[in-house]
Amino acid sequence: MAGTIPENYRDLFTKKAFGHLATVMPDGSPQVTPVWCDYDGTHIRVNTAKGRVKDKNMRRNKKVAITISDPENSYRYLAVRGGVAEITEQGADAHIDLLTKKYLGKEKYPYRQPGEIRVLYKIRPERVSTMG
Amino acid sequence: MAGTIPENYRDLFTKKAFGHLATVMPDGSPQVTPVWCDYDGTHIRVNTAKGRVKDKNMRRNKKVAITISDPENSYRYLAVRGGVAEITEQGADAHIDLLTKKYLGKEKYPYRQPGEIRVLYKIRPERVSTMG
Numbered sequence: 001m002a003g004t005i006p007e008n009y010r011d012l013f014t015k016k017a018f019g020h021l022a023t024v025m026p027d028g029s030p031q032v033t034p035v036w037c038d039y040d041g042t043h044i045r046v047n048t049a050k051g052r053v054k055d056k057n058m059r060r061n062k063k064v065a066i067t068i069s070d071p072e073n074s075y076r077y078l079a080v081r082g083g084v085a086e087i088t089e090q091g092a093d094a095h096i097d098l099l100t101k102k103y104l105g106k107e108k109y110p111y112r113q114p115g116e117i118r119v120l121y122k123i124r125p126e127r128v129s130t131m132g
Numbered sequence: 133m134a135g136t137i138p139e140n141y142r143d144l145f146t147k148k149a150f151g152h153l154a155t156v157m158p159d160g161s162p163q164v165t166p167v168w169c170d171y172d173g174t175h176i177r178v179n180t181a182k183g184r185v186k187d188k189n190m191r192r193n194k195k196v197a198i199t200i201s202d203p204e205n206s207y208r209y210l211a212v213r214g215g216v217a218e219i220t221e222q223g224a225d226a227h228i229d230l231l232t233k234k235y236l237g238k239e240k241y242p243y244r245q246p247g248e249i250r251v252l253y254k255i256r257p258e259r260v261s262t263m264g
Contacts, residue, residue, distance in 0.1 A: 024160065
């Protein structure tokens with residue numbers, strides 16, 4: 001299943017399912033945080049603000065992992081290891097609004113800070129495993 | 133808050149809250165999986181079977197991270213980076229039964245495989261952050 005998200009797990013991306021994104025710190029230790037995410041048919045997409053720990057980590061080290069659990073059943077999940085294929089500010093504002101629509105049911109991201117620059121990361125799945 | 137789990141987040145360990153445990157693969161890339169966990173007052177404890185990917189990872193590289201989200205509110209969570217202070221088979225069977233009681237409400241872990249050796253890992257929190 002390397003490289004593709006199985007059809008029968010793609011429903012996870014239509015639910016308000018958080019991803020748990022692991023990145024690597026400068027000293028090689030892992031870091032993990034809950035994130036909003038979606039899937040564009042090729043890449044898993046996440047979005048954060050420029051300068052945050054995971055932003056810095058993903059710029060330095062493209063290796064990441066993300067697990068997405070079914071909010072209705074914690075024993076059903078998708079675990080992906082992969083690489084950050086693209087980091088871009090282009091479309092990042094529209095993307096955070098898209099995620100806001102999915103997770104909060106609102107049109108505009110309500111937590112934007114003054115001067116904050118949103119960044120979109122496209123994660124290429126390399127090793128995909130499923131449970132449940 | 134380095135090294136301690138804030139009192140007002142310890143309730144997470146009494147709920148059926150999954151941890152998302154990140155470990156490091158041999159090539160330095162991260163791996164993340166949902167795990168049962170608890171807290172003994174000093175260490176966050178997880179339990180797996182000998183020979184699994186995360187078992188091998190934690191024996192090779194003691195640096196881990198774990199995030200525990202409130203099952204009633206995904207925006208409230210505890211994010212911990214730390215080190216594996218102890219890896220032991222002693223008490224590991226009793227510990228998986230304790231976790232079974234918490235997560236499944238049963239007395240005995242029902243998924244034990246023939247020949248499986250349970251292992252208990254004690255994670256020392258080093259960097260603790262909270263959200264929500």
